[in-house]
Amino acid sequence: MTRSSVLLAVCGVAAAMFGFAAPAARTAEPVRIGIMWPLTGNAAAAGQASKAAVEVALDIINNAHPELANLPLAATTGLPNLGGAKIEVTLVDHQGDPSMAQQLTTRLVTQDKVNALMGAYQSSCSFTATAVAERYGVPFMVGESAALNITGRGFKWVFRGTPIASDYARTYMRFFADLKKQGRKIDSIAVVNENTDYGTSVGDAIEAEAKQTGVPVAIRIPYSASSTDVSAQVLQLKQKQPDVVIFISYTADSILYMKTMRNLDYRPPMVIGDDTGFSDPSFIPAVSDVAQGAMNRSAWDIGKPGSTTYKINEMYKAKTGRDLDDTSARNMQSLFALADAINRAGSTDPEKIRDALAKTDLKPDQLMMGYQGVKFDETGQNILAATYLIQLQGKQYQLVWPETAANAKLQWPMAGWTQ
Amino acid sequence: MVIMQVIVGGLLLGAIYALFSSGLTLIWGMMNFINFAHGEFVMLGMYVALLVVVGIGGGPAVFGIAAAGALFALGVVIYAFLIRHVLRGPMIAQILSTFGLALLLRYAAFWFFSANFVSLPGNALSGTIDLGGIFLPVAQVVAGSVAIVLTLLLQFLLTRTLIGSMLLAVAEDPDAATLMGIRPDRIQALAWGLSAGAAGIAGALLATAYPWSPSVGETFGLIAFVVVAFGGFGSVLGSLYAGLIIGLIQAASGFWLGVIYKDVVVYALFVALLWLRPQGLMGKA
């Protein structure tokens, strides 16, 4: 009699689990996409920004926006080939935990019956989530994850719309080659990377690419992004005197680097930030007085008033009060590419969506990002993804490279601080 | 010259470690209580500073005192509603309660202030002093000096004042203290207020040099534990020395061995120290 209560408790818990089962049943009309990001935990800021970006993207796809007509699906309401069906997103928070990402993918597929998936920011979570998607045969668009081998595992259902570490590394080397042609001195570079999946992947790629193109890496400094003090790193750089320092850093640490360089009076000819921290909206206000001329990688450029990108940024700004950052913008672009494929598939059948994704061929003028297009190779990687280099001039980044796209002149060497 | 810069940088860093550890050691030593939410107190101190600067403006003195006051009050409230009840419970209940508290505080801040990174606007303590090629960032010098003054004040309070004697009496034996007319509850509430208040000042000063988001407490929490254990639980002076030593070790090993190994060196030394001298540098055996 006493222990039978145990069973009651078990049943109670089981019933509680049962409670959060089905989202209200609807007609099969809307297209469902499940999206997972870290909305809590250490990477929450990135996930939250991407969440807002997706909401803007949904507005653009689901409602008529003739002013953005160069983007596919913007001018129309919903997906025309599916009778104007709207896209419905189920957003979940994997908290940066790979096993949570696995469980949530299972839920999105089996409970929410999503037609396609997108995520997951941290490479660890993309690894486990894509494996589940592959098992169930649901297309998974990796919006933004650094690790190289997320694609290329022989998976059929995984696509990645964003450029990857080796693309960035090649971009930097091409940029250096351009500079050398103009007679600037790039005798050695330094690579400073935070030591989780992102920093390590990009740092490794840059080091490998530099070796190949014959640019000496004077020093490679991996560090922990939660460091409260970075003077040891800055002192090491100061000793080696590289011509360019590339920082692959998150937010707090990149701000700390700029401030510490000022404090220790170290001003290399050029600093290049690898997106992420340098693109965080809190970066410019915090360091614009000490990091003048610092460069940053970005495939996103707000552009001139009246341009499509400018209008998208205005929409995002109205929602969040901040400018759209590169990471969120790339996620947004990935969602556009996914929606375009679903529309071309003309069906919510996963197999048809997958085939349409594989046939994707978006041209540069159909994109909000500075890619040369969106086209996936057999591993699912976007081979036309590319990136710009931008430079902090005043209180804003200006597009300075490649010159064909540039709207401002490269300032070299960087000014850093004036007073 | 580089060596001098490394040493000076290490000491300045260490002073900041000491600053946010001094409150932790008070609780740990007095009540044999691990507070896993101490880093969150520091984080809240940073946000209080931000609110004050944005809301009414003012220099470090203003927002430092505001943060200390706000966190003092919070410390007392947390003591009254939570800590008092788990203080005499098993050690595991203490751990459980402050883990839960840490999550609660971190995500309460998350809820109010969002996950975005923020920095203190204005340049309250910017600039650098150049001592013949050795650079001293003003913010760190101020934080370091305040840390040392605060630690000494705390030490003075504990050893030279009536309140200090009461605190120590309660720490020694709460029942005997009660017989002497001391109300242990009040004294312990005061200790929690002081501990959280010190963390609040630490947070306010760190905010002048360091951008943060609600999860910053984690970063500071772990270092604080090592500093406190290194210095000897409950020894305020010990945590000052330990903070300086750890800062120095981190700076030196970071510069000569490689930055990723600086924490490895600290943890390894810490384990070795625990083995050889479990009571810490200044702790009583």
Next chain:
Amino acid sequence: MKKLAAPPLGLTLLAVGLVLYPLLFSDAFYRDIGVTFLLAAIAASAWNIVGGYAGQISVGHSMFFGIGAYTPVLFYTLWGWPPLVGIPVGILLSLALAAVIGLPTLRLSGHYFSMATIAVAELIRILVGTWNFVGAAIGLQGPARGRAWWDLTFRSELPYYYIFLVVLGIVLAVTATFESRRFGYYVRAIKAGERAAKSLGVPVHWTKMQALLLSAAFTSIAGSLYVVKTGFVDPGSGFGILVSVQMVIVAALGGAGTLYGPLLGALILIPLQTATNNWLGGGGSGLTFIIYGGIIVLIARFEPGGLSELWHRLLRKRWKRVDATA
């Protein structure tokens, strides 16, 4: 004593409930929650042997969990060996590590032991994160698709569920056996007071070491089960401090030092975590953790001995009432 002689009826019902659960809830998502629950219960039960029974509160058990998780996928990555081979090797490595760190740290008492275990686990996490041989920061992946059953890579959650259930049964049975032997009396004596225990002739250090070794072995198995289920491990998910903290919280919530405490803790905590995250996580306001943290605080505040204590008290009350009315 009283816990050992758990009425067979309740225990049977619990066992039957656990066995039937995946058959009653055939949906993959609910089965996955069941698997997560079992894993949490296994890890917390393993932790409980040294943290609960022997009272040595380790906050660094992720070191064993991580070794258990890394070894099978490392062997798979290096030589394509099935994970099954790596599991026993992981246990041996964990035992070795437990012996090495136990010798110095088990002499420490109370918070010192906790701090030392945190430090060692962090040390290992940082080193693994910089070591290319074990995948450094990126981590290691298991087989994407199982070649045969011995790869332990299944398409369905069902095999995982029953494997985990059997392991949980073994952990609990071994714990119960140890509890009823001399070891059980020794650890209780140590927990009550080390000095007194020593004067009574209890081999304090050896008993603590035994508890640590046993606990490390089971925790290593938990790590191995984790990795065959998720197919991936990186320094954070293997050696991160949150892994250790989760074990402590689950055990403490249910009742540390009791046989079924960790099970009870997992039974409450995992559904709570899952439910709050699934209901509220997508909103992104952090409400998940406010509720989660709040509930932990409330339990610590009102039931410092864990929920199993509340359980026993409720039973006692009910018995009293029955007595009174009789």
